[in-house]
Amino acid sequence: MRIATWNVNSVRQRLGHLLDFLKEAQPDALCLQEIKCVDADFPRAEIEEAGWQVETHGQKTFNGVAILSRSKLEDVRRGLPGDEADEQARYLEGVLPMGSGVVRLATIYLPNGNPPNTEKYPYKLDWMRRLTNHARMLLEQEEALVFAGDYNVIPEPRDAREPAAWVNDALFLPPTRAAFRGLLNLGLTEALRATTDAPGLYTFWDYQAGAWQRNNGIRIDHLLLSPQAADRLASVSIAKHVRGWEKPSDHVPVMLELN
DNA sequence: ATGTCGCATTCCATGCGA
Numbered sequence: 001m002r003i004a005t006w007n008v009n010s011v012r013q014r015l016g017h018l019l020d021f022l023k024e025a026q027p028d029a030l031c032l033q034e035i036k037c038v039d040a041d042f043p044r045a046e047i048e049e050a051g052w053q054v055e056t057h058g059q060k061t062f063n064g065v066a067i068l069s070r071s072k073l074e075d076v077r078r079g080l081p082g083d084e085a086d087e088q089a090r091y092l093e094g095v096l097p098m099g100s101g102v103v104r105l106a107t108i109y110l111p112n113g114n115p116p117n118t119e120k121y122p123y124k125l126d127w128m129r130r131l132t133n134h135a136r137m138l139l140e141q142e143e144a145l146v147f148a149g150d151y152n153v154i155p156e157p158r159d160a161r162e163p164a165a166w167v168n169d170a171l172f173l174p175p176t177r178a179a180f181r182g183l184l185n186l187g188l189t190e191a192l193r194a195t196t197d198a199p200g201l202y203t204f205w206d207y208q209a210g211a212w213q214r215n216n217g218i219r220i221d222h223l224l225l226s227p228q229a230a231d232r233l234a235s236v237s238i239a240k241h242v243r244g245w246e247k248p249s250d251h252v253p254v255m256l257e258l259n
Numbered sequence: 260a261t262g263t264c265g266c267a268t269t270c271c272a273t274g275c276g277a
Contacts, residue, residue, distance in 0.1 A: 009277085010265055034277090036266070061266055062276065112277060120276095152277095206277090207263035250264080250277085 005148035031107030082130035108149030113170030145226035
């Protein structure tokens with residue numbers, strides 16, 4: 001089965017690309033981030049018409065996540081537990097019934113955290129703490145789990161074309177990277193790094209300063225796997241060509257194949 | 260240091276978030 005993740009940077013602006021990618025990649029499920037609309041404004045009819053089921057957790061203007069899937073998502077949870085006051089729509093989870101056994105799948109839009117000298121950075125770190133707690137709880141179920149999304153974390157220097165440019169950025173600061181390692185240390189496997197040590201693999205290129213033309217990218221979109229999912233990992237691919245489409249998202253899809 | 264985009268509003272210009 002194929003599971004993909006993509007920060008689309010407005011689902012309404014990117015509907016054409018989204019339908020093109022679904023047709024081309026044929027994923028069993030696609031996790032979306034930054035849909036940037038409320039549930040009622042999600043282009044549900046067009047996507048259902050193309051043959052995918054839709055679960056959304058939207059928000060006005062910013063953030064918002066969704067999961068598209070061939071089979072209906074079950075046991076759906078909206079929002080990351082651990083802070084009742086948090087109103088940002090950044091997490092949606094459910095169970096995909098598959099022939100070869102179920103997979104629990106979460107779509108994650110982890111806070112950006114910039115600028116770091118504001119309340120945005122502690123919010124990011126606290127959100128990572130909550131995600132770690134939630135993942136720890138889910139791992140106790142010992143089931144196949146996939147946490148897919150825009151983590152807004154550059155895990156290592158090899159994950160940036162110009163790592164020196166990011167040393168004071170919330171995506172690369174030591175506490176950010178430490179929190180990401182803490183998540184992995186629960187026993188999760190980062191899918192791409194389970195398949196390759198190659199540098200130069202990016203999932204985001206800024207709209208500004210010709211970043212795409214100069215291949216000045218960073219790798220911040222990740223798929224984290226429980227042991228039961230990692231044991232089934234066959235391959236991971238980055239759909240880099242999507243960044244070259246007309247009026248693209250600044251992120252590209254990342255997809256994995258499970259046996 | 261940003262050569263950009265998308266959203267929303269105070270709405271054809273500006274602020275915010277990324």
